[in-house]
Amino acid sequence: MAEAQRDSTSPAAGEVPELIVAYGDRLLRSAYLLCGSETDAQDLVQETFFQAIKSAHRFRGESVLYTWLHGILRNLCHRHRRKQKRLVLDEERVLKEPFQPRPSNGADHDFCAVELAQALQKLSPEHREVVVLRYYENLPIQEIAQQTGVSKGTVKSRLFYAVQGLAQLVPREMNLFVCEGTYKQATR
Amino acid sequence: MKCHEVQAQLYEYLDGALDSYVQASVREHLRQCNACQSALEREKTVSQFIRHSLHRETAGLSLRSGTLRNVLQQLDPKPIAPNVLIVAWRWLFSSPIHVAGMGAAVLGALFLFFSVQPHRQPSENSSSSAIAEMLQNTRVIDVPIQTETHVFHRENDTVMDAITPRVALGHARFPEPEHPTKSL
Numbered sequence: 001m002a003e004a005q006r007d008s009t010s011p012a013a014g015e016v017p018e019l020i021v022a023y024g025d026r027l028l029r030s031a032y033l034l035c036g037s038e039t040d041a042q043d044l045v046q047e048t049f050f051q052a053i054k055s056a057h058r059f060r061g062e063s064v065l066y067t068w069l070h071g072i073l074r075n076l077c078h079r080h081r082r083k084q085k086r087l088v089l090d091e092e093r094v095l096k097e098p099f100q101p102r103p104s105n106g107a108d109h110d111f112c113a114v115e116l117a118q119a120l121q122k123l124s125p126e127h128r129e130v131v132v133l134r135y136y137e138n139l140p141i142q143e144i145a146q147q148t149g150v151s152k153g154t155v156k157s158r159l160f161y162a163v164q165g166l167a168q169l170v171p172r173e174m175n176l177f178v179c180e181g182t183y184k185q186a187t188r
Numbered sequence: 189m190k191c192h193e194v195q196a197q198l199y200e201y202l203d204g205a206l207d208s209y210v211q212a213s214v215r216e217h218l219r220q221c222n223a224c225q226s227a228l229e230r231e232k233t234v235s236q237f238i239r240h241s242l243h244r245e246t247a248g249l250s251l252r253s254g255t256l257r258n259v260l261q262q263l264d265p266k267p268i269a270p271n272v273l274i275v276a277w278r279w280l281f282s283s284p285i286h287v288a289g290m291g292a293a294v295l296g297a298l299f300l301f302f303s304v305q306p307h308r309q310p311s312e313n314s315s316s317s318a319i320a321e322m323l324q325n326t327r328v329i330d331v332p333i334q335t336e337t338h339v340f341h342r343e344n345d346t347v348m349d350a351i352t353p354r355v356a357l358g359h360a361r362f363p364e365p366e367h368p369t370k371s372l
Binding site for chain 2: 016020041136156
């Protein structure tokens with residue numbers, strides 16, 4: 001009950017420690033998937049909390065607090081991406097800073113997870129965003145459409161092409177993707 | 189309900205976002221249609237695979253310890269001390285009396301400066317003329333054997349050390365004026 005009440009009220013500066021404990025790691029993981037760099041993700045999440053407290057009066061309680069925070073985070077990710085594009089050409093950035101999978105010990109090493117995370121970073125920002133929102137954040141199509149400002153059809157289309165892209169980028173031996181997506185079949 | 193209609197709404201069906209009537213129709217179609225059933229299963233498999241992989245990849249990430257401190261610092265920055273020059277400039281032009289006072293002070297300073305300058309000139313001249321007069325009777329003689337430079341002073345026909353004038357080095361004649369420097 002208390003959690004639900006906090007989720008619908010605007011955050012205050014005094015609540016920063018609670019907010020960080022409650023949502024910090026979750027936002028960080030999402031930011032990492034969206035931008036592909038742990039350092040950038042840390043900075044973006046920090047800026048997210050700062051922006052959230054600064055513009056707390058804008059939170060109207062129409063969505064849960066995490067969704068609102070995640071919206072701020074996505075806007076910051078977009079801005080960060082635009083800034084990076086201005087600094088260097090995409091090709092140069094890929095050559096200089098290739099996506100580095102996070103180090104993991106031998107026992108926990110998950111080949112599929114690493115391959116998929118690498119493949120995700122090779123998708124376009126729009127496709128990567130819908131994959132993260134749909135499969136990582138577990139959001140329904142309707143909410144993804146609202147958050148990204150596009151129609152439900154566009155979200156489904158992006159999901160289809162994103163999954164197709166991942167299927168091509170992930171090694172065939174994993175063989176967990178299908179050649180035909182549901183949306184493509186449905187539109188035929 | 190036809191297959192393409194069902195498969196176009198599979199995402200919403202999985203979300204439970206369809207009207208109850210449509211939801212029931214899709215469920216009924218899925219029971220009878222293997223193709224649509226397998227499309228649904230594929231979507232579930234892909235969804236599970238991606239979700240599991242991404243959660244696994246990011247499981248070890250945690251927010252750095254300094255985040256809270258940095259956010260609080262950003263929210264409550266230290267007040268910036270106003271620039272002294274800006275404050276002085278604003279104070280100066282806040283009243284015509286200040287401007288007049290400042291003008292008078294500048295004029296006074298200029299008057300003092302130019303009135304002191306002529307008094308300094310003779311003292312400089314006297315010291316420089318004394319040096320010039322002293323140099324007329326002074327020769328610098330290079331001693332290459334000792335690789336030292338001595339400064340000698342002439343008093344009549346006696347050669348004196350210029351640094352310690354009491355020491356008389358002997359009698360000698362100075363060279364002609366056109367060859368002021370010569371080894372002894």
